[in-house]
Amino acid sequence: MHPFAFSRVSTVTAALNAGARDGRYVAGGTTLVDLMRETVERPAHVVDINGLPYKDITVTRQGLHVGSLVRMSELAAHPEVRATYPVLSQALELSASAQLRNMASIGGNIMQRPRCPYFRDVHSACNRRDPGSGCDALRGDNRMQAILGTSTHCVATHPSDLAVALVALDAVIQVRGLDGTRSIPVQDFFLRPGDTPQSEHSLRPGELITSLTVPTGAHTRRSGYLKVRDRQSYEFALASAAVALDIRGGVVRGARVAVGGVGTVPWRLPRVEEALVGKRPGRRTWTDAAALAADGAVPLSENAFKVKLVERTVRRQLMTIGGQ
Amino acid sequence: MSETFDEATTLKRRTFVAASTAAAGLPLLTSDRLPTSTTTPAPADRLSTVRLTVNGEQRTAQVDNRTSLLDLLREHLDLPGTKKGCDQGACGACTVLVDDRRVNACLTLAVMHQGARVTTIEGLARGEQLHPLQQAFIDHDGLQCGYCTPGQVMSGVACIAEGHTGSREEIREWMSGNLCRCGAYTNIVSAIEQTAKEA
Numbered sequence: 001m002h003p004f005a006f007s008r009v010s011t012v013t014a015a016l017n018a019g020a021r022d023g024r025y026v027a028g029g030t031t032l033v034d035l036m037r038e039t040v041e042r043p044a045h046v047v048d049i050n051g052l053p054y055k056d057i058t059v060t061r062q063g064l065h066v067g068s069l070v071r072m073s074e075l076a077a078h079p080e081v082r083a084t085y086p087v088l089s090q091a092l093e094l095s096a097s098a099q100l101r102n103m104a105s106i107g108g109n110i111m112q113r114p115r116c117p118y119f120r121d122v123h124s125a126c127n128r129r130d131p132g133s134g135c136d137a138l139r140g141d142n143r144m145q146a147i148l149g150t151s152t153h154c155v156a157t158h159p160s161d162l163a164v165a166l167v168a169l170d171a172v173i174q175v176r177g178l179d180g181t182r183s184i185p186v187q188d189f190f191l192r193p194g195d196t197p198q199s200e201h202s203l204r205p206g207e208l209i210t211s212l213t214v215p216t217g218a219h220t221r222r223s224g225y226l227k228v229r230d231r232q233s234y235e236f237a238l239a240s241a242a243v244a245l246d247i248r249g250g251v252v253r254g255a256r257v258a259v260g261g262v263g264t265v266p267w268r269l270p271r272v273e274e275a276l277v278g279k280r281p282g283r284r285t286w287t288d289a290a291a292l293a294a295d296g297a298v299p300l301s302e303n304a305f306k307v308k309l310v311e312r313t314v315r316r317q318l319m320t321i322g323g324q
Numbered sequence: 325m326s327e328t329f330d331e332a333t334t335l336k337r338r339t340f341v342a343a344s345t346a347a348a349g350l351p352l353l354t355s356d357r358l359p360t361s362t363t364t365p366a367p368a369d370r371l372s373t374v375r376l377t378v379n380g381e382q383r384t385a386q387v388d389n390r391t392s393l394l395d396l397l398r399e400h401l402d403l404p405g406t407k408k409g410c411d412q413g414a415c416g417a418c419t420v421l422v423d424d425r426r427v428n429a430c431l432t433l434a435v436m437h438q439g440a441r442v443t444t445i446e447g448l449a450r451g452e453q454l455h456p457l458q459q460a461f462i463d464h465d466g467l468q469c470g471y472c473t474p475g476q477v478m479s480g481v482a483c484i485a486e487g488h489t490g491s492r493e494e495i496r497e498w499m500s501g502n503l504c505r506c507g508a509y510t511n512i513v514s515a516i517e518q519t520a521k522e523a
Contacts, residue, residue: 001390002364003364003365003370003388003389003390004365004370004389004390005365005366005369005370005389006372006389006433006435008438022363026433026436028432029431029432029433029436030413030428030431030432033392033431033432033433034412034413034431036390037411037412044363044364044365045365046389046433048435048436050436073425096501097416097428097500097501097502098426098479098482098483098486098488098498098499098501099413099416099419099426099427099428099479099501100413100428100431100501102425102426102427103427103428103431103432232497232500233496233497233500234500234501
């Protein structure tokens with residue numbers, strides 16, 4: 001780990017001033033400390049923002065409001081979140097371990113960096129870590145890598161389960177900078193690698209995530225998250241599906257579907273959603289819609305299995321949420 | 325699959341060399357185009373004083389900012405009961421309670437815990453009387469080589485307090501952040517199950 005200066009801030013202004021001077025924000029630190037130890041991240045100044053007031057969870061008739069410093073375990077266990085937004089609780093509790101969920105913040109969760117082994121090894125070529133150096137994953141160990149939204153510069157998946165659920169539910173991220181506040185729809189927050197894989201999100205330098213909001217609707221109660229992985233627990237997704245359905249009068253009125261473990265960003269599936277709306281719930285509807293899940297996939301040498309896996313993951317979760 | 329495994333092993337070894345080099349303060353052979361600032365802070369700015377309560381005692385230490393909570397406990401406060409396994413949050417051997425919540429001590433900086441209340445495995449027993457879960461680990465032979473045991477016990481204490489002991493399956497899920505190479509899992513689950521019932 002490289003040496004760094006450390007400071008703790010208790011006001012938003014102090015945090016933003018430190019951020020404007022290249023200070024790196026830390027909340028839970030579960031990603032940052034790990035990457036600093038591997039020398040992938042080398043901040044000269046780490047700014048502890050845990051003294052800031054972004055720690056509230058509020059559920060109103062309009063929706064859910066979550067401060068960025070709320071811990072993953074707290075949001076998951078919140079009784080109203082469990083009842084009204086089960087997809088969020090499930091995505092969170094299928095993430096990492098109890099210890100890590102107690103540390104990791106909601107803001108940090110969506111800011112976490114790729115788990116690609118080449119990104120994390122400073123002696124490998126990685127365009128995300130070192131733009132222009134190449135991508136060792138393209139012809140290397142790419143079993144875990146993405147099949148959707150990739151480019152010739154990067155194929156790393158976004159590792160957050162929560163973000164997949166947030167994309168499905170059209171969450172909005174509130175940020176604050178020295179120039180004021182702004183809101184970013186989560187769909188626009190995450191950036192596909194294209195030819196600038198080092199740009200992972202639309203946060204500007206020094207900006208701070210303060211909260212996120214999730215609109216409520218008939219679909220949020222009938223929602224859930226399925227995560228398929230190499231082992232039962234404590235592992236990243238090979239494929240995952242966040243599904244939220246509004247079913248009334250024997251017809252699917254609204255459908256929200258997003259997948260994880262397969263995209264370079266949390267991946268919404270509009271074609272699957274279109275294939276569901278207006279249909280009667282049932283095996284045929286779920287199967288036909290899920291067949292569109294891997295639309296546009298570009299598999300690599302070792303991850304072609306994900307094409308079928310993501311389709312089956314979506315179908316199974318449609319059956320679980322929508323009934324057979 | 326063996327090819328993949330070999331590759332991963334090689335990567336890990338290289339990463340280890342890189343980390344060791346950095347720790348020794350030698351220059352790194354990486355590009356200067358890294359996205360984060362690489363300015364080195366002045367020596368005085370690299371140190372902080374940490375005051376916290378560990379197992380009921382007020383403790384103070386001056387540490388390099390890079391010091392993890394785990395290294396603070398083991399190297400500065402002479403509490404080696406908490407074990408260093410992977411040092412990257414993957415094994416749970418370093419689990420301690422911070423303000424009653426279980427965390428991985430390796431993945432958090434000591435300087436982030438000013439004023440915190442930390443409980444380690446050394447703080448569970450009351451004199452000669454073991455914590456009920458420690459006794460249950462002995463009763464159920466939940467410790468084989470014993471290396472993962474302190475982290476398992478701390479995590480188990482939290483798992484019981486959180487109420488995630490409704491079934492053996494639930495215990496397994498909520499203990500999945502703690503790995504055991506000997507495979508004492510069945511007995512560990514039994515120890516937690518029994519202690520939860522008696523609590």
